[in-house]
Amino acid sequence: MVESPFLLIAATSAAAGLTAGFVMHRSDFCVTAMFRDLFLVGDFFLLRMLVLLVVVSMVAFELGRAGGMLTPYPFPLLGPGSLATLIGGLVFGIGMVLAGGCVVGTLYKLGAGSMISAVAFLGLLAGSALYAEWHPWWSAFARATALGPALTLPQWLDVAPALLILPLAAVGAAYLYRCRRRGLLTRPAYAAGHIPPWQAALILAAVGFVSWLFIGMPLGITTSYAKLGASVEALFWPGHVAGLAYFQALGLNYTPPFATEPVSGGAGPQLDAIAAIQYPLIVGIILGAAVSALQVREWRLHWRIPPRHYASALLGGLLLGAGARMVPGCNIWHLWGGLPILAVQSLLFLLGILPGAWIGGKLLTRYVVR
Amino acid sequence: MEQVNSITIDISGQICPSCLLLTLKELNQHAAAVRSGDTEIVVTTDDRQATATIPDAVNKMGYAAEVTRVDAGYRIRVCAKR
Numbered sequence: 001m002v003e004s005p006f007l008l009i010a011a012t013s014a015a016a017g018l019t020a021g022f023v024m025h026r027s028d029f030c031v032t033a034m035f036r037d038l039f040l041v042g043d044f045f046l047l048r049m050l051v052l053l054v055v056v057s058m059v060a061f062e063l064g065r066a067g068g069m070l071t072p073y074p075f076p077l078l079g080p081g082s083l084a085t086l087i088g089g090l091v092f093g094i095g096m097v098l099a100g101g102c103v104v105g106t107l108y109k110l111g112a113g114s115m116i117s118a119v120a121f122l123g124l125l126a127g128s129a130l131y132a133e134w135h136p137w138w139s140a141f142a143r144a145t146a147l148g149p150a151l152t153l154p155q156w157l158d159v160a161p162a163l164l165i166l167p168l169a170a171v172g173a174a175y176l177y178r179c180r181r182r183g184l185l186t187r188p189a190y191a192a193g194h195i196p197p198w199q200a201a202l203i204l205a206a207v208g209f210v211s212w213l214f215i216g217m218p219l220g221i222t223t224s225y226a227k228l229g230a231s232v233e234a235l236f237w238p239g240h241v242a243g244l245a246y247f248q249a250l251g252l253n254y255t256p257p258f259a260t261e262p263v264s265g266g267a268g269p270q271l272d273a274i275a276a277i278q279y280p281l282i283v284g285i286i287l288g289a290a291v292s293a294l295q296v297r298e299w300r301l302h303w304r305i306p307p308r309h310y311a312s313a314l315l316g317g318l319l320l321g322a323g324a325r326m327v328p329g330c331n332i333w334h335l336w337g338g339l340p341i342l343a344v345q346s347l348l349f350l351l352g353i354l355p356g357a358w359i360g361g362k363l364l365t366r367y368v369v370r
Numbered sequence: 371m372e373q374v375n376s377i378t379i380d381i382s383g384q385i386c387p388s389c390l391l392l393t394l395k396e397l398n399q400h401a402a403a404v405r406s407g408d409t410e411i412v413v414t415t416d417d418r419q420a421t422a423t424i425p426d427a428v429n430k431m432g433y434a435a436e437v438t439r440v441d442a443g444y445r446i447r448v449c450a451k452r
Contacts, residue, residue, distance in 0.1 A: 025418075028418050028419040028422070030386065030419065032386070033386065033387065033419065036387070037387065037423070040387065040391070041387075041390065041394075041423075041427065043423065043426075043427075045426070100385040100386045101386065114383070115383060116383065116384070116385050187422055187426055188422065188425060188426070189421065189422040190421040190422070190425070190437035190444070191418040191419075191421045191422070191444070192439065194418070194422075297442060298416065298418070298442050298443065299442070300416065300442040300443075301383075302382045302383020302416060303383065304383070305382075305383045305384050305385075306384070309384055309385045309388075312385055313385060364385075365391065368385060369384075369385065369387075369388045369391050369392065
């Protein structure tokens with residue numbers, strides 16, 4: 001793993017992670033809150049920031065595609081949409097609210113010293129690895145309920161991506177312009193070193209673009225949760241891990257940009273292309289957030305909290321991990337990467353997490369935050 | 371100077387969005403007293419997001435909020451609008 005493609009991939013990934021972790025901590029760019037607060041308190045503010053990120057990414061990705069800069073297109077690991085994606089999204093939505101953060105939110109909060117997120121992280125590893133136990137029949141269910149071979153909406157409708165993506169982006173831009181005129185894209189913030197969420201949305205869209213440009217795909221981390229979980233599991237039950245089909249499969253096979261040879265990777269414990277792409281991103285996000293929290297002198301462990309909060313984080317983490325594998329893919333992958341190119345899986349994932357976040361909010365207010 | 375009754379709650383480290391929800395719960399329970407200026411709610415938290423969401427929410431409800439930095443977190447005071 002010392003060839004240059006892996007070096008470029010790992011370096012880009014680490015830089016993307018450090019930037020994202022720092023920025024997300026400073027601006028409280030919590031994707032879970034975007035959906036949860038919509039249902040819990042009728043607050044649309046953060047969701048507008050997601051619209052901004054998606055609209056900017058739509059234009060950037062489309063220009064990048066048209067200019068031949070973003071290859072492969074669509075990016076690898078996207079599959080056809082199915083009922084499995086919708087159900088996985090629902091499970092993911094419930095999990096992210098109960099865990100108090102999504103797969104990336106958990107990392108940046110963990111980096112800033114949150115014990116709740118540390119517990120959610122353990123749940124995520126366990127949930128991701130446990131998915132391997134029912135992967136064979138779940139993937140059969142996904143195949144049986146697949147909508148068709150098309151990966152994106154333009155492919156499905158057989159139109160040029162620009163014809164669908166750019167008009168939709170224009171509608172989104174008009175909505176955002178109206179929000180800006182009414183002062184709905186900013187609100188007073190008092191946290192030290194705060195970065196306005198609209199700036200964070202622009203920075204994160206740029207990070208996603210750079211990731212696709214140099215790595216060949218936007219940000220994503222959840223296969224590595226399964227990989228890390230498998231690595232831990234293999235310490236205790238190596239025979240069992242070796243016998244699971246999910247950990248044997250190499251779902252990623254592609255030639256990265258700036259590389260001449262194809263690379264491959266999967267969810268098994270081995271160090272492969274998935275590890276090169278995602279491990280530096282995970283470590284980068286945790287470190288970026290830790291640097292941010294230390295810089296504003298807010299890094300502190302709080303562990304004396306009601307036990308039901310820990311239980312919620314653990315259960316939420318398990319659901320998040322399992323849900324992300326059932327989709328497959330996480331909110332960052334689908335909302336920041338897939339949605340801007342109108343990937344069918346990403347659209348179904350979005351449809352799933354909306355009711356999931358609503359159910360999660362109901363469970364959270366009834367059993368956890370009292 | 372008139373004595374103001376302070377209700378203090380520490381919501382450090384809890385799962386998000388405990389800080390916002392528990393503050394609103396407390397505020398709803400003591401709405402009349404807070405509105406009259408007799409009582410204020412003082413929240414200690416490490417939740418950065420709450421420093422934006424609590425002032426935003428209570429302002430919409432007709433109250434005032436004041437955020438100050440303490441140790442490794444924040445103190446958010448919710449009181450009547452002057």
